[in-house]
Amino acid sequence: MTAESATTVKHGAALPEAALELHSVSGGYGGTAVLHDVSFTVPRGQIVALLGPNGAGKTTLLRTASGLLRPAAGTIAVNGADLTTASPARRAKAGLCLIPEGRGIWRSLTVRENLRLQVPKWATADRIDEVIETFPILRHRLHQVAGTMSGGEQQMLALSRAFLSQANIVLLDEVSMGLAPRIVDEIFQVLQKLAATGAALLLVEQYVTRALAMADRVVMLHRGAVAFDGLPSELDEDAIVRGYLGVGAAPGEDV
Numbered sequence: 068m069t070a071e072s073a074t075t076v077k078h079g080a081a082l083p084e085a086a087l088e089l090h091s092v093s094g095g096y097g098g099t100a101v102l103h104d105v106s107f108t109v110p111r112g113q114i115v116a117l118l119g120p121n122g123a124g125k126t127t128l129l130r131t132a133s134g135l136l137r138p139a140a141g142t143i144a145v146n147g148a149d150l151t152t153a154s155p156a157r158r159a160k161a162g163l164c165l166i167p168e169g170r171g172i173w174r175s176l177t178v179r180e181n182l183r184l185q186v187p188k189w190a191t192a193d194r195i196d197e198v199i200e201t202f203p204i205l206r207h208r209l210h211q212v213a214g215t216m217s218g219g220e221q222q223m224l225a226l227s228r229a230f231l232s233q234a235n236i237v238l239l240d241e242v243s244m245g246l247a248p249r250i251v252d253e254i255f256q257v258l259q260k261l262a263a264t265g266a267a268l269l270l271v272e273q274y275v276t277r278a279l280a281m282a283d284r285v286v287m288l289h290r291g292a293v294a295f296d297g298l299p300s301e302l303d304e305d306a307i308v309r310g311y312l313g314v315g316a317a318p319g320e321d322v
């Protein structure tokens with residue numbers, strides 16, 4: 068995907084600087100409030116790391132932003148359009164793509180079948196060949212059943228959806244989960260490539276140090292509220308340990 072295809076061809080000439088905007092969003096599951104008055108933006112072409120301890124509401128926030136959960140209050144704008152009450156499909160069409168934890172691929176289908184199914188209905192061109200150039204590892208696996216590939220290969224297949232759908236806002240939930248460090252490096256390189264095309268990335272990531280090294284901005288959630296929103300360089304290590312792990316990190320733990 069070129070920068071132009073990501074930001075102008077599909078969505079028209081003028082896209083706002085803020086690809087995704089949350090304003091005073093509150094919500095959760097039925098009567099269970101999880102998010103409280105959450106406001107922040109994900110700028111075009113930038114990677115925003117969404118950090119916070121277990122149960123802080125990171126996954127809930129990604130689900131709410133992608134339309135799987137409806138907020139109880141607040142607004143969500145996608146590429147400048149208020150899509151607070153829009154369905155997940157409508158948000159996807161507006162350029163938003165969620166790569167959920169657990170990858171969201173069809174494990175019993177082949178790689179090629181997965182790629183075909185990932186092409187959205189509204190896509191005007193078959194971009195599979197182009198995507199294979201970004202993920203050369205998939206080229207030799209086209210006829211392999213996805214569930215028999217390694218975890219890293221499955222994650223690459225999951226990430227290919229962001230490229231196939233020409234999304235310009237990509238929400239990523241723990242994409243490094245369970246993968247070897249070398250594979251995580253490869254995946255992070257792909258994410259940087261995606262951001263370089265002009266896409267906005269909101270990244271929930273367990274490896275805080277790696278996430279901060281790659282992120283342009285960081286938002287930290289604590290009990291469903293924004294505890295920090297700024298540059299990674301503004302977040303000192305003590306604040307990370309306090310905010311992320313609570314009362315001190317276990318020795319040797321990667322934060």
Ligand SMILES: Nc1ncnc2c1ncn2[C@@H]1O[C@H](COP(=O)(O)OP(=O)(O)OP(=O)(O)O)[C@@H](O)[C@H]1O
Nearest residue numbers: 095096099101119120121122123124125126127128
């Ligand atoms: N389906 C659900 N129904 C009710 N409550 C839920 C549901 N899913 C999550 N929760 C609750 O919402 C809160 C936030 O969970 P969430 O998964 O968003 O946190 P998280 O920051 O992503 O945590 P983790 O890092 O452990 O994935 C938790 O208290 C959790 O128990």
